[in-house]
Amino acid sequence: MSTDTTPDEPLPALLEQVKGITLAKLHRRLAATGFDGIAYRHGHVFRFIGEEGARITDLAARSGITKQGVGELVTELEQMGYVERTADPDDRRAKTVRLTARGVDAQASSRAILDEIDAEWSRTIGAHELRxxxxxxxAIVASEAPKPTST
Structure with a gap:
């Protein structure tokens, strides 16, 4: 290899670029289909709200951000009509964050858009290469997952 060539981009930097490209496409397409206002930061909690809803504490644990941070994101999503807070049936003091009909539709649209992006990549690099x-x-994610500790 000659010394005048540019070194290969580090893999983490390439992965960060792919993530940025993907999120930009996702949010642009969401806005084009009527789901405006959803930003990257909202994905930290939005993707963890299932059919049964979730408590703020659970969203914080799953997303890796503080309860206060989750609360702020939930408030933003609530103001845009994507989620609502309801009384938790198991704990009167707690609130459950649930998707509204608009939130369910936005999640479904997000999944469909991400599937479209996968299909685009498959056409670009080939189905086998994408698999x-x-x-x-x-495998990398699994190898880096926290290992259970024995007691």
Whole structure:
């Protein structure tokens, strides 16, 4: 290799670029389909709200951000009509964050858009290469997952 060539981009930097490209496409397409206002930061909690809803404390644990941070994001999503806070049936002091009909539609649209992006990548690099990429990334994620401690 000659010394006048640019060194390869570090893999984490490439992954960060792919993430940025993907999120920009996702949010642009969401806005184009009527789901405006959803930003990258909202994904930290929005993606963890299932059919049964979730408590703020659970969203904080799953997203890795503070309860206060989650509360602020939930307030923003609530103001845009994507979520609502309801009384928790198991604990009167707690609130459950639930998707509204608009939130359910936005989640479904997000999933469909991400599937479209996968299909675009499949056409760009090939279906086999995309499967290999996915399998490789899943293996890296699994290898870095916290290991259970024995007591």
């Amino acid at each position: 290999v990429l996915r399998t490789t990334l899943e």
